[in-house]
Amino acid sequence: MPGNKGVVYEGPGKVEVHDTDYPEFELKDGPGVNPANVGRKVRHGAIIKTVATNICGSDQHMVRGRTTAPQGLVLGHEITGEVAEVGPDVEFTKVGDLVSVPFNISCGRCRNCKEGKTGICENVNPDRPGSAYGYVDMGGWVGGQAEYVLVPYADWNLLTFPDKDRAMEKILDLAMLADIFPTGFHGCVTAGVGPGSTVYIAGAGPVGLAAAASAFLLGAAVVIVGDLNKERLAQARSFGCETADVSEGEPWEHIERILGVPEVDCAVDAVGFEARGHGREADTEHPATVLNALMEVTRAGGALGIPGLYVTGDPGAKEEAARQGSLSIRIGLGWAKSLSFATGQCPVMRYNRQLMMAILHDRVQIAKAVNATPIPLDQAPRGYQDFDKGAARKFVLDPHGMLGKAG
Template sequence: MAGNRAVIFSKPGEVEVQDISFPDLVLRDGPGVNPLNVGRKCNHGVILKVVTTNICGSDQHMVRGRTTAPSGLVLGHEITGEVIEVGSDVEFIKKGDLVSVPFNIACGRCRSCKERDTHICENVNPDRPGSAYGYVDMGGWVGGQSEYVMVPYADFQLLKFPDKDQAMEKIRDLTMLSDIFPTGYHGAVSAGVRPGSTVYVAGAGPVGLAAAHSAQLLGASVVIVGDLIEERLAQARSFGCETINLRDHANIGEQIEQILGVPEVDCAIDAVGFEASAHGQGAQEAPATVLNSIMGITRAGGRLGIPGLYVTGDPGGIDADAQEGTLKIRLGLGWAKAHTFVTGQTPVMKYHRDLMSAILSGRAQIAKAVNATVISLNDAPAGYREFDGGASKKFVIDPHGMVRS
């Protein structure tokens, strides 16, 4: 039997590549696995040879020690792979298929799944609705930053690419379908972006860049991206966005007025989340900054898409409230302006097929927008360090050398 190597969270600030067990169609005990999930038989699942698996900003929260993730957790929820083994209950997915895996694990049977709310599936995480691979408090499903991984509920979840050769030619784009492209797109849709909209995106990390590109695809007239890191802002400008350097310009409204002639936008997207910083020189962490600022610059009656991650447990939070996800949000301002807020994980399956078509037709250029950068599995620890330092790259791990060859 083949071996298996994976990226492991070892301790705050450190990941390692280690040997792990080859997957089978049972959820075994291990770091982070919910005891009530141990031993779940997954004859409805498949084993994938991982073709690409990406480093996500959500992974970085765990690696920084900003969650309760246990040592030894196998990381990775952005997975694209080739099916090498099929469970006895799988009918439509076949050995050899090249597929994209939604990061939310969904059974297809519960009320939420039947209503297309696959991000809050009721049957995959004993603690609360919603689950994901390789993520803290999400049921303990083994992550996919590895050579091989087990994926349950294959017939329901997996997005099969229609032509393998074509898919491999576009793999740097298609690998984004497991998370950040649908997540950015969901942020834009949730914010009500439509033809002619003016849009502000807080954060120029990969999700923010994906949200900005998605806003363009939806017909926005102007997309403005704000961030503290100039390298990331340069990447946003590379595909036609306006930008605001929030380290140099703390007043977002004034900067928006210089661009649009008015100090407000139609729509805003929070692609930062709970590790937000205040604006200006020497600013410190202030977790409610983005939420409060986008309420301030979004027009009355506007919508706020919030794909940025917020957590219920943050050991590194700046105070006791922040450590449990309680933030000082100006809800009165949002109420007075009749804002609509949309939060939570992205229901990937709602969008991934359409976005696949946009990629295969050449309409969407998501790999270019997020600066997809392919690395080996052995280089993953260095990729984590570089990404944590603010590099404007979306690191794509290529465990078997299939992309590079």
């Protein structure tokens, strides 16, 4: 049996790479594992040899100490890899398959899964609907920033690439299918982006950049990306976006400069609960800033796609209400404008196959858009530090040195 290494959360601001247990077809007790899941048999699962596993902004919330994540948690929910073993109940997935792993863990059997709502599966997290690998309060499924990881319900969850050699040539693009590309696409779809749309995307991190690329794929006429980080705004401009430096003013001011009117057809929140203010308040955290700004700049009758993460508990919040997940949202403005809101985890399986085809047939260059940057697994701590400082990169961990072989 091979060994295993994983990226482990060791407390606020600290991650380390440690030797970890090789996966078995049974959930073991450990940091963050729900007691009701301990001993759960996973005969329907597959053990994946990780080819690419990405550092996500959602991971950063935990590493910054902004959640109740326990020390010792193995991180990572963006996984692409090769099937190393299959459980006895797996019928169609084969050893050697190259696969994308949706970050949502879902059973394929419950009402929500059958309705396509795989982000809120009812059977994988005893606490509440919805689960993910290596994430706080998500059932305790071990994370995939590791050499090997267990994936349950393999025949249901795994997206197998049809041609392994061709897939390896585009592996950095395909690595974005586990989360940020479908998540950004979902944000745009739920915001109503279509041919000729004008779109404002708050946040030029990887999800925001993926949303911008998705907006173009959906036919948007103008895509405006707002952020406080000049390097990330430059990355957005590199593939055709207009940009708004919100440290220099409110989003509506930039939108009016670009479009001649202070409103857009569609808006996407790719920032989430650690939002900062605009203009003079850019150095101060204001968790409702983005949501309120999007309501202001979206035309009446429009919609807001909200893939940015909001939490039920934020121990690092400055206000007591925000610590409980309560924000000062201008719901009256949203009501008056008849705006629609779509929140929650992206149901990755709703989009990943179509986006895979867009990648394989050169309709989108998502790795280039998000500046995907491979690094070895042992450099994960440095990757987390650089990402936290605002690097305009999507760091992709390479546990087995296989990404250098990609074309």
